[in-house]
Amino acid sequence: DVVMTQTPDSLAVSLGERATINCKSSQSLLYSFNNKNYLAWYQQRPGQPPKLLIYWASTRESGVPDRFSGSGSETDFTLTISSLQAEDVAVYYCQQYSDIPYTFGQGTKLEIK
């Protein structure tokens, strides 16, 4: 199985500041035939199901604020929140959908400093 490792496990950021979460996969998620990285990011607020934020490593889902952005390729990826808002407090997960079983990272808990 593809192992997804996120860093850090938890993060505290001041309102309005930048938050950065990293995700590393145990194998490349880049497919040469379409030049796409099979990597997604989800947000899970307390008591809620996960919500898809980004897919293809950098494509924002409809309705997701543009302060959320994804970058990276092959095995190293980053989720950036450019200006943290109170409603961004959540656990964030990366997920690979390159190989079955599709696997998630262990999660990064984002809090307000």
Add this chain to the structure above:
Amino acid sequence: EGQLVESGGGVVQPGGSLRLSCAASGFGFSTSYMHWVRQAPGKGPAWIARISGDGSVRGYADSVKGRFTISRDNVKNTLYLQMNSLGVDDTAMYYCARDRVSGTYGPWGQGTLVTVSS
């Protein structure tokens, strides 16, 4: 985007069975791949099963293969998960989710809690 509502969870003894349901509305259910994803307490999500729109293609995680069966009724717009030989490690919130893009999930239902305990 659509809506998904799970039901059927509860407390069951080890070795027991449960059948989960997921009622779908607001999108083309019969043409959508659907998934079951579970989340153990304090853990990240884990994909467990998927099924194609017409039901002809199914896939399972090794952890549930041979014990769980995914199915669907496209007339009733409902997804199912039959769970047999349940063990304590199957305790989790179970979510159904639509395949959004090639193996990503969105939307998700609110989940149904399965607790396996004696």
